Amino acid sequence: MKTTSAVQGTSQAAATEPARQAFLLLRTVFTVAPIIFGLDKFTNILTDWTTYLAPVVTSVVPLPPQTFMYVVGVVEIIAGIAVAVRPRFGSLLVAVWLLGIIINLLVLGNFYDVALRDFGLLVAALALNRLSPAGAWRRGR
Template sequence: MATIKQLAGTLKLTYGIVPIVAGLDKFTNLLTNWADYLGNNVNLIPFDPAVFMKIVGVVEIIAGIIVFVRPLVGAYIVMAWLICIALQLLIGGQYFDVAVRDLVMAMGAYTFAQLTRIQSENNK
């Protein structure tokens, strides 16, 4: 049976690596053309969508690094970020499947935060 430490470790790797990889891909668009996900909201940003997505990429990279350095704080940051992305997709009227996936991932980040908190309390 997996321990809290093992479960938290797995989620730490997941929520640390995935934002970093997604953030780095905002500079290369190898996985997808990220600007497409702005949908109808593209007119709301004050500069070029590619520049905006690079800023998003930097935020995601920083969030992933925070997960590795301060897992509890990082988990909540990633959770909030994923919720914001899902809301943006819903408001944009496209990519509802990705919005649902991001909300599920946000719940996983919340679970990671709670496991990290429990683990920290058990280590006191």
Template sequence: MNVKDLLKYTYGFVPIVAGLDKFTNILTDWSQYLGLGLQNILPFDASTFMMIVGIIEIIAGILVLVKTKIGAIIVTAWLVLIALTLIFSGHYFDVAVRDLVMAIGAFALYKILKD
């Protein structure tokens, strides 16, 4: 398997799995990552918000698999936004750093396809 395919399948399937888990919370309770400030302005509860996030992640993962270049840049932006949300919440800095590292990998996939 070449590097491009490895990145494509990683950044395709991981968002799909994470998105599906927003409905089951098997991997973690995803709502714990929402800062109280964000939770207070939502018109619905945190678990509903995380299901919406899950749908977006599933779509992003599918996009990486079928329209890799566009999907890679969307996943890059999505991961950066998640990291910024975590940083501004003042919690889970370790997860924010990991999301930024994953964003760099997704961006590398985009660059491989662009060049």
């Protein structure tokens, strides 16, 4: 027969298991997706990424659109690695990056559907941040 404290410990472990699973799912997605999208900035296999770039961006940052996308690709790869290594920090980096993408798309005046999708991803990145308190989930690495 289990004692009251053993039952409480078991129920606490069961309650944290879904949170741990959510953490691992979000960390995996926000590691893999930015790295894949970042690498694709160099190949344009998935799409021509310059299509999503507002012209005002290249007037502020005087780089050709494809060169700008190379920089974007490097930042996305770094963000994915940051999520894998330091999810609490990396998730905020991804959230800020997604906010920049959303602003770019709104300024472009097109692709509102993609901006809305990216807003959902931004919220998910913030959820990952909330599930990533300092030092937590170390066993789940």
